[in-house]
Amino acid sequence: MADVGSKCETDYDCKPRNFCWEKNAADTEDQKVCLEKHTAPDKIEFKWHKDTYPIETTEAVLKHGQYCQSGVAK
Numbered sequence: 001m002a003d004v005g006s007k008c009e010t011d012y013d014c015k016p017r018n019f020c021w022e023k024n025a026a027d028t029e030d031q032k033v034c035l036e037k038h039t040a041p042d043k044i045e046f047k048w049h050k051d052t053y054p055i056e057t058t059e060a061v062l063k064h065g066q067y068c069q070s071g072v073a074k
Contacts (some may be wrong), residue, residue: 001013001014001015001016002014002015002018002034003015003018003034004018004033004034004035004036005033005034006033006034007031007032007033008020008032008033008034009032013034014034015034017036017037018034018035018036018037019034019035019037019066019067020032020033020034020035021033021035021046021047021067022046022047023035023046023047035067037066037067038066038067038068038069038071039067039069040067040068040069041068041069042068042069042070044067044068046064046067048064048073049064056074061073061074
């Protein structure tokens with residue numbers, strides 16, 4: 001299982017406390033890395049999956065918020 005910052009394809013590639021995500025909002029290559037859940041300060045920018053979540057629903061806010069300390073994203 002991969003550590004924080006390691007390349008990944010799915011959450012299962014990362015350690016249990018981590019998840020797999022595109023960290024860089026401006027990254028055009030969509031390179032995924034393992035990120036630790038609920039560790040990023042609020043207002044940090046990271047990639048929002050507009051294809052999967054085209055509108056801000058409760059599910060989308062919580063799914064994306066797993067990286068933020070508050071647990072929500074927008």
